Amino acid sequence: MSDNDTPETETDGGTGIVPPDDETPTWSERKERSQGLSRLTYEYFERARREDQDLRQESSYVERDVLGFPAWPHEMIRNLALSSFFIGMVLFLSATLPPEMLPPADASSTPSVILPDWYLYWSFGLLKLGPLNPELALLGGQKLMADRTYGVLANLVVVGVITIVPFLNKGSARRPVEQPFWAAVGVFGVVFAFTIAALSVKNLVPIGSHLLFDLTFLLPFVFGFITYAVLKSMREGYMFTLNRRYYRLRPPK
Amino acid sequence: MSLEKKDEHDHEGWMEERDLTAVEERYLAILMWLDKRLRLVDYLELLEDMYYKVNLQMPKSHTEQYGLDNKFWYWYPLYALGSFSTLAYLIAAVSGALLGFYYAPAAAASAGDPTVAYTSVTSIMVDLNFGYMLRSIHRWSAQVMTAAVFLHMLRVYFTGAYKEPRELNWIIGIVLISMTMVFGYTGYLLPWNQLSYWAGQIGVEMALSIPLAGEWVAQLMFGGFTLTQATLQRMYILHVFFLPFLVTALIAVHIGIVWMQGIAEPH
Ligand code: HEM
Numbered sequence: 445m446s447d448n449d450t451p452e453t454e455t456d457g458g459t460g461i462v463p464p465d466d467e468t469p470t471w472s473e474r475k476e477r478s479q480g481l482s483r484l485t486y487e488y489f490e491r492a493r494r495e496d497q498d499l500r501q502e503s504s505y506v507e508r509d510v511l512g513f514p515a516w517p518h519e520m521i522r523n524l525a526l527s528s529f530f531i532g533m534v535l536f537l538s539a540t541l542p543p544e545m546l547p548p549a550d551a552s553s554t555p556s557v558i559l560p561d562w563y564l565y566w567s568f569g570l571l572k573l574g575p576l577n578p579e580l581a582l583l584g585g586q587k588l589m590a591d592r593t594y595g596v597l598a599n600l601v602v603v604g605v606i607t608i609v610p611f612l613n614k615g616s617a618r619r620p621v622e623q624p625f626w627a628a629v630g631v632f633g634v635v636f637a638f639t640i641a642a643l644s645v646k647n648l649v650p651i652g653s654h655l656l657f658d659l660t661f662l663l664p665f666v667f668g669f670i671t672y673a674v675l676k677s678m679r680e681g682y683m684f685t686l687n688r689r690y691y692r693l694r695p696p697k
Numbered sequence: 698m699s700l701e702k703k704d705e706h707d708h709e710g711w712m713e714e715r716d717l718t719a720v721e722e723r724y725l726a727i728l729m730w731l732d733k734r735l736r737l738v739d740y741l742e743l744l745e746d747m748y749y750k751v752n753l754q755m756p757k758s759h760t761e762q763y764g765l766d767n768k769f770w771y772w773y774p775l776y777a778l779g780s781f782s783t784l785a786y787l788i789a790a791v792s793g794a795l796l797g798f799y800y801a802p803a804a805a806a807s808a809g810d811p812t813v814a815y816t817s818v819t820s821i822m823v824d825l826n827f828g829y830m831l832r833s834i835h836r837w838s839a840q841v842m843t844a845a846v847f848l849h850m851l852r853v854y855f856t857g858a859y860k861e862p863r864e865l866n867w868i869i870g871i872v873l874i875s876m877t878m879v880f881g882y883t884g885y886l887l888p889w890n891q892l893s894y895w896a897g898q899i900g901v902e903m904a905l906s907i908p909l910a911g912e913w914v915a916q917l918m919f920g921g922f923t924l925t926q927a928t929l930q931r932m933y934i935l936h937v938f939f940l941p942f943l944v945t946a947l948i949a950v951h952i953g954i955v956w957m958q959g960i961a962e963p964h
Binding site: 515516519520522523527534535537541542553554555558559561562563567571589593595603606607609610613614615616617619620623630634 | 773776777780781784788811815819822829830833836837841843844847856860861863864868871875878881885888889891892893896898899902903906908924955956959960962
């Protein structure tokens with residue numbers, strides 16, 4: 445076999461095109477060549493990598509916080525198993541409770557009950573908060589804004605508050621018993637969603653409308669307090685068993 | 698020695714010396730045909746690389762880590778609600794596409810008769826084979842999706858799954874639930890019956906009572922201050938064009954993020 449017949453000479457397949465392996469810049473070379481934002485990016489990534497590695501080496505996993513639980517297959521297997529029941533439920537409902545068709549639109553006759561679909565009742569209910577719109581003495585008993593503007597703003601406020609929840613309650617994922625306060629806030633919200641929905645259909649609810657209005661704001665607090673009390677009293681026993689399981693397996697240092 | 702180089706890339710020869718079943722042979726032939734034209738192998742490598750990067754970052758689940766005997770938390774079935782939302786969305790998409798073959802978004806009507814939109818819905822229900830069931834499936838999957846999304850949000854809230862590093866997914870979720878409701882609202886208007894019409898009226902009034910931008914928003918979303926053909930057409934395009942694209946893309950991003958981060962574990 446002659447010398448010039450080594451595998452290396454064959455890799456270009458006679459085309460003269462050589463794979464750029466040797467010329468591909470390494471990461472640090474790229475970092476050196478780049479400037480400005482891309483340079484900063486490389487520098488940050490290098491730090492982040494080092495941090496990851498250090499954390500992994502130091503870790504003895506005594507703390508209970510685990511970031512995540514693989515979506516596949518752990519979660520999906522169960523979900524797939526439940527899917528057919530779910531689809532069956534949708535088909536069953538469709539077959540047994542078909543929707544009705546109401547009379548055609550008629551701009552000249554207002555129906556006695558005007559309602560959106562049920563999932564918008566909460567928003568519809570917030571439009572009926574007129575009685576809470578303060579009449580400002582400063583404006584001579586005038587309201588600062590029309591009742592309906594007030595209602596639309598109430599919608600925005602509710603959505604806004606839900607949006608910032610992650611920035612109010614920080615830390616790692618916790619069960620409700622471990623955070624009775626936030627669980628109580630959640631129950632308050634859920635109950636309020638239902639009571640405000642009931643308020644929006646007040647002419648269909650067999651309760652006096654003043655009582656209903658008061659209950660709308662009272663019930664959420666009542667249920668919130670009950671939740672707090674129950675969870676707080678459950679907490680000790682619950683955490684005891686939870687911790688016992690952990691520390692039996694991993695005695696604290 | 699022969700001047701002829703041995704062909705390293707003789708894939709056919711390679712296939713012959715292997716003992717392949719008919720299925721394997723077909724599969725390889727198709728794969729090679731596509732690979733020659735599209736360089737699939739590059740993309741496969743890319744995908745594989747991504748797959749491992751994404752999956753290797755995943756820490757072991759808590760129960761795996763500690764070999765706990767009790768691997769089941771009674772809340773786990775509620776973790777299926779996100780998937781249920783996706784499923785209901787898919788059912789609604791398929792049934793909705795089929796309904797779209799027969800529905801016409803026209804508010805025109807000859808004197809005294811219902812509008813074209815209204816009659817097209819009634820004819821789906823009355824004349825079309827399986828049409829009533831189709832409409833029923835579309836209605837119910839939409840209702841169930843909204844319920845599932847709301848319950849999913851509660852599950853996320855009560856397990857504290859919205860905390861760092863999942864804030865972004867929470868915010869995407871808020872956008873998704875809002876768009877789900879707008880989906881429902883625009884769909885509610887399409888049959889153009891009494892409730893559709895008057896719910897539309899409320900919508901216009903809500904839009905008008907937004908400070909400063911009110912009239913502009915009413916024009917943009919409802920095509921004017923009263924309900925006309927323009928309103929129906931806008932609702933239709935929102936319902937079958939804008940929202941499907943947006944919601945599908947956002948659900949993909951939402952689930953992609955879950956895939957990368959793993960499901961939060963409140964253990
Ligand atoms: C169209 C609506 C939605 C779809 C299709 C959807 C889909 C999903 C899916 C499939 C998951 C995986 C975990 C699970 O199934 O529980 C998930 C997780 C998550 N979703 Fe949604 N979701 C939707 C709406 C929402 C809403 C309204 C929120 C909250 C405001 C939200 C916040 C989250 C968060 C924070 C996670 C991560 C939870 C964890 O890691 O445990 N999503 N979503």
